[in-house]
Amino acid sequence: LTSIFAVRSMAMETGLFRSTGPLLSCNQAIVQRAEEEAGEVEWSDDSDVSESELANVVMEIQEVTSKMAPKSYAQPQEKRQPKFTSQQLHVVLVIDASLSMGIEDTNLLMDRKGSDDSDVKLRTTVRRIDAVFHSCQSFFEVCQPESGEDVYSLVVFNSQSQIVFQRLLKKAAATMMKKVGAKVNPKSETKFQSVFQALYKLLSQSAVPEDVRVVFLSDGKPYEKRTVLTLFDKQLLQKHRANSFELHAVAFGSQSEHWHHLRSLAEVTGGTFQTSSMEPLQLHQAFTSIAATITSSSGDRSATPLRSAALDIPFDPLCRETKCKRRCRLIQQRHKKKNKWTYVDEEMVLAEVVSVTVDMKPFNFGGMRLVFGMWDASTKNSQHPMVAKRLIQKPHADKEEMLHFCRCTSIAIGLRESFKQALKKVNVEISIWFVPCYLYEYESGCGISYFVGEQRLEGHFVKFNGNNGYVNEEAKLETETEILQALSHYSYFRSKGSILLIDLQGVIDNGWVLLTDPQLHSRTKKYGRADLGLEG
Numbered sequence: 001l002t003s004i005f006a007v008r009s010m011a012m013e014t015g016l017f018r019s020t021g022p023l024l025s026c027n028q029a030i031v032q033r034a035e036e037e038a039g040e041v042e043w044s045d046d047s048d049v050s051e052s053e054l055a056n057v058v059m060e061i062q063e064v065t066s067k068m069a070p071k072s073y074a075q076p077q078e079k080r081q082p083k084f085t086s087q088q089l090h091v092v093l094v095i096d097a098s099l100s101m102g103i104e105d106t107n108l109l110m111d112r113k114g115s116d117d118s119d120v121k122l123r124t125t126v127r128r129i130d131a132v133f134h135s136c137q138s139f140f141e142v143c144q145p146e147s148g149e150d151v152y153s154l155v156v157f158n159s160q161s162q163i164v165f166q167r168l169l170k171k172a173a174a175t176m177m178k179k180v181g182a183k184v185n186p187k188s189e190t191k192f193q194s195v196f197q198a199l200y201k202l203l204s205q206s207a208v209p210e211d212v213r214v215v216f217l218s219d220g221k222p223y224e225k226r227t228v229l230t231l232f233d234k235q236l237l238q239k240h241r242a243n244s245f246e247l248h249a250v251a252f253g254s255q256s257e258h259w260h261h262l263r264s265l266a267e268v269t270g271g272t273f274q275t276s277s278m279e280p281l282q283l284h285q286a287f288t289s290i291a292a293t294i295t296s297s298s299g300d301r302s303a304t305p306l307r308s309a310a311l312d313i314p315f316d317p318l319c320r321e322t323k324c325k326r327r328c329r330l331i332q333q334r335h336k337k338k339n340k341w342t343y344v345d346e347e348m349v350l351a352e353v354v355s356v357t358v359d360m361k362p363f364n365f366g367g368m369r370l371v372f373g374m375w376d377a378s379t380k381n382s383q384h385p386m387v388a389k390r391l392i393q394k395p396h397a398d399k400e401e402m403l404h405f406c407r408c409t410s411i412a413i414g415l416r417e418s419f420k421q422a423l424k425k426v427n428v429e430i431s432i433w434f435v436p437c438y439l440y441e442y443e444s445g446c447g448i449s450y451f452v453g454e455q456r457l458e459g460h461f462v463k464f465n466g467n468n469g470y471v472n473e474e475a476k477l478e479t480e481t482e483i484l485q486a487l488s489h490y491s492y493f494r495s496k497g498s499i500l501l502i503d504l505q506g507v508i509d510n511g512w513v514l515l516t517d518p519q520l521h522s523r524t525k526k527y528g529r530a531d532l533g534l535e536g
Contacts, residue, residue, distance in 0.1 A: 022510065023509050023510060023512060024458045024459060024509055025458075026384070026385055026455065026456055026457065026458040027457065027458050027459065027507070027509045027512070027514055029383075029384050029455060030433065030435050030455045030457065030514055031433055031512065031514070033436055033455065034413075034433040034434065034435065034436060035433075037413070037436050089149070089150040089151075089210075089211050089213065090150075090151050090152075090153065090167065090203075090206070090210040090211065090212045090213070090242075091150065091151070091152045091153070091213050091214075091215065092152075092153045092154075092155060092199065092202065092212065092213070092214045092215070093136060093139075093152070093153070093154050093155070093177075093215050093217075094155045094156075094157065094195055094199070094214055094215065094216045094217065095129070095132055095133070095136075095154070095155070095156050095157075095184075095217050096129075096156075096157065096158070096190060096217060096218035096219055096220070097129060097156040097157060097158050097184050097185075097186045097187075098157075098158040098159075098186060098187070098188060098189055098190040098218075098219075098220060099158070099186055099187050099188060099189070100128070100186070100219055100220050100253070101127065101128045101129040101132075101186040101219060102127050102128070102129065102185075102186035102187070103127065103128055104125050104126060104127050104128075105125070105128065105278065106125065106126055106127070106128055106130070106131040106278045106279075107123050107124065107125055107126075108123070108124055108126050108130070108131060108134055127186070128186075128219060128252075128253070128278055129181070129184055129186050130181060130182070131278055131283060132217055132252075132283065133177060133178075133180075133181030133182075133184075134181070135283035135284050135286075135287050136177050136181075136287065137174065137177065137178070138284045138287050138288060139215075139287040139288075139290070139291055140152075140170055140173065140174035140177070141174075150169075150170065151166075151167040151168060151169060151173075152167075152168055152169075152170060152173035153165060153166040153167055153168070153173075153202060154166075154173070154176070154177065154180070155195065155198050155199065155202070156184055157190075157191070157194050157195050157198065158186070158187055158188040158189060158190060158191070158194075159188040159189050159190075159191045159194065159223070160188075160191070160194050161194040161195055161197065161198035162198070163198055163201070163202055164176070164180055165180075166202060166205070189223050190218060190220050190221065190222050190223055191222065191223045191224065192222040192223075192224055192228055192231065192232070192261070192265075193223075193224055193231050193235065195216070196231055196232055196235040196236040197235060199214065199236055199240070200235060200236050200239055200240060203240045203241070203242055204240075204241075209241055209242055209243035210242050210243060211242070211243050211244045212240075212242040212243075212244065212245045212246070213246050213248065213271075214245075214246070214247040214248065214271075215248050215250070215287075215290055216247055216248070216249045216250070216262065216265065216266075217249075217250045217252065218249075218250075218251060218252075218262060219251070219252050219253035220253065221261065222261055228261045228264070228265070229264055229265070229268070232265055232268070233268075237268075237269075245269055246269050246270055246271040247265050247266050247269045247271045248266060248271040248272045248273075248274075248290045249262035249263065249265055249266040249271065249272075249273045249274070250262075250274050250275075250276055250283075250286045250287075250290070251263075251273070251274070251275050251276070252275070252276040252277065252278055252282075252283065252286075253277075253278060259275060272289075272290065272393065274286045274289060274290070274393060285313070285317055288312055288313050289313065289392055289393050311361065311362055311363070311365070312361075313362065313370055313392065314360045314361065315358050315359065315360050315361075315362070315370075315372050315388070315390065315395070316360070316395055317395055318445070319360060321360065322359075322360055323357050323358065323359060323360065324357070324358045324359075324360055325355065325356070325357050325358075326355075326356050326358070326440075326442045327353055327354070327355055327356075327442065328353075328354055328355075328356055328440040328441055328442045329349065329351070329352060329353065329354070329440070329441040329442070330349070330350040330351040330354045330376075330378050330380070330381075330438060330439075330440060331347055331348070331349055331350065331438065331439040331440070331441060332347070332348045332349075332350055332436075332438055332439075333345060333346070333347055333348075333403065333406040333407075333410070333438075333439050334346045334348075334406075334410045335406065335407035335410040335411055336410075343407075345403065345407070350378065350380055350438070351378045351379070351380070354376060354377055354378040355377040356374055356375065356376050356377065356388070356440065356453075357374065357375045358372050358373070358374045358388045359372045359373040359374070360372075364461070365392065366517060367467075367530065368391060368392060368529065368530060369389045369390060369391055369392060369405075369452075369517075370389065370390055370391075370392055371387050371388075371389055372387060372388045372389075372390070373385070373386075373387060373388075373456070374386040374387055374388040374453055376453065381438075381453075381455070384455050384456070385455070385456040386453055386454065386455060386456055387453065387454060387455075387456045388440070388451050388452070388453050389405070389451060389452045389453070389454075389517075390451045390452075396444040396445070396446045396449035397449060397450055397451065398448075398449065398450065399439075399441075399448070399450050401450070401528070402439060402450040402451065402452050403439070404527050404528030404529075404530075404531075405437060405452050405517070405528070406437055406438075406439055406452065407520075407527060408517075408518050408519055408520045408527055408528075409434055409435075409436065409437050409516075409517075409518060411499070411501070411520060412434045412501055412515075412518040412520075413434050413436070415487070415490075415491050415494065415501055416432055416433070416434055416487070418494060419432075419487050419490050419491075419494075420432070422490070430483070430513075431511060431512040431513065432484075432487070432512075432513045432515065433512070433513070433514050433515065434514075434515050434516070434518060435454050435455060435457065435506070435514060435515065435516045436454065436455075437452050437453065437454040437516075438452070438453050438454065439452060440452070440453050454516065457506060457507050457514055457516060458507065458509070459507035459508070459509050460507060460508075461505065461506070461507055462477060462480075462505065462506065462507065462508065463503075463504075463505040464477070464480065464481045464484045464485075464504045464505060465481070465484065465485060465488060465502055465503065465504050466502065466503055467502050467503045467519045467521065467530050467531075467532060467536055468532070468536070471485065480508060480513060484504045484513070484515075487501065487504065488500060488501055488502050488504065497523075498522065498523065499520045499521065499522050499527075500520065500521040500522075500536065501518055501519075501520055502518070502519055502520075502521060502536070503517065503518055503519035503530070504518060505517060519531065521533060521534075521536035
């Protein structure tokens with residue numbers, strides 16, 4: 001009721017969501033389809049949380065929030081503090097220089113002099129560490145333009161660690177990487193403890209707390225084995241005074257049985273973990289993906305991915321054309337409640353075989369996916385501009401990885417209808433729509449793979465709230481943001497504490513709000529990696 005009456009008050013004051021003119025053609029087609037499909041999705045009154053459990057949900061939330069940094073809710077006129085407060089992002093590259101990194105088993109295209117003294121590219125066998133340093137150059141190349149603030153450091157390690165350079169601006173750091181790469185002599189064993197000590201020493205030298213992003217690369221098992229996480233916690237996490245700290249790990253080579261150590265380091269800091277062969281293309285992809293994930297902390301760039309890095313990732317790394325053509329199976333997926341405790345996926349095949357053409361370069365991206373222009377030859381979609389969305393870190397996703405996005409959208413559509421009906425009871429009419437999405441199934445070199453497609457939104461894209469506590473604070477969007485915050489608030493109480501609908505983003509077109517890529521938080525984290533559970 002609090003949400004609903006807040007919306008009523010705002011709507012009466014501002015006339016929000018009253019259409020002031022025709023929609024743009026692309027958006028009009030989206031609304032027409034959303035209206036057609038809205039009646040097919042219903043929101044159930046049942047919840048997977050019983051009435052007797054609801055009090056426990058509230059108690060659990062209170063326990064979680066009590067552990068968080070205190071926030072002032074008494075003075076809503078004050079602006080919320082951004083996630084990052086320092087003015088500098090410190091990126092630390094940590095590279096394994098143990099004995100195995102000296103093995104010459106990697107092929108690179110290197111500049112060489114031809115017989116006529118002209119420059120030619122020849123495939124050359126190099127050391128593993130040379131391939132890593134070569135790929136590091138791609139990391140600098142795809143980073144956003146020099147900000148004058150962000151700095152870079154390099155640590156190499158084996159049984160001991162060395163801080164090669166520290167806190168250089170991007171251009172100077174890239175130059176130093178070229179100079180030192182050939183001089184590194186791989187030897188000895190892999191000791192992660194030496195890295196933790198070097199990182200603590202490096203971070204301790206800063207006069208002010210920094211936002212730190214560590215990129216950690218290794219090809220083997222650590223000497224410490226069972227004590228890695230304990231040492232990481234005692235020697236670094238408990239002692240450093242960084243404003244924020246994330247570790248992003250890349251494990252390469254063939255010793256996959258030892259990669260869980262790096263994965264654990266990434267997971268405990270909220271970073272990402274990737275695997276790669278020693279092939280230059282895969283190493284380049286790993287660095288590009290990490291650059292897209294690392295966030296900048298300066299001023300207006302708070303929590304914004306490195307844009308140029310993300311927009312450098314191709315739809316299919318193995319495709320050499322400007323367009324990627326595929327033959328796909330087109331599927332409509334809905335997530336419905338079968339009974340009080342069980343959700344089921346309902347799948348309807350719209351076309352057994354459909355030809356699609358996808359741009360190789362993305363035009364936008366989110367926290368987990370890249371967005372590409374697409375043309376779909378199916379009867380349902382051939383008349384509309386479409387987009388294809390794939391995971392940033394995985395070109396060919398399996399079905400379950402992409403189903404989460406369909407499930408979130410399906411439930412959001414049902415909640416939107418329920419929210420709309422509730423508002424009618426207090427005489428408020430709103431025009432909020434979620435863009436329906438579809439599953440595309442195709443044959444890849446990895447087997448059967450999937451991506452998601454939907455009609456393309458037209459207009460200025462706005463993020464109203466996020467899955468990590470972000471709320472848009474632009475004054476000109478205050479009313480829209482508050483009403484969509486009310487929708488998030490409504491979803492939690494409507495579902496009796498079962499879910500929370502967030503990550504509301506899209507475009508505003510003549511009083512209509514069209515949203516895409518919603519996310520759900522659930523108590524059991526059943527809606528993918530972006531479902532942060534009770535903490536979310």
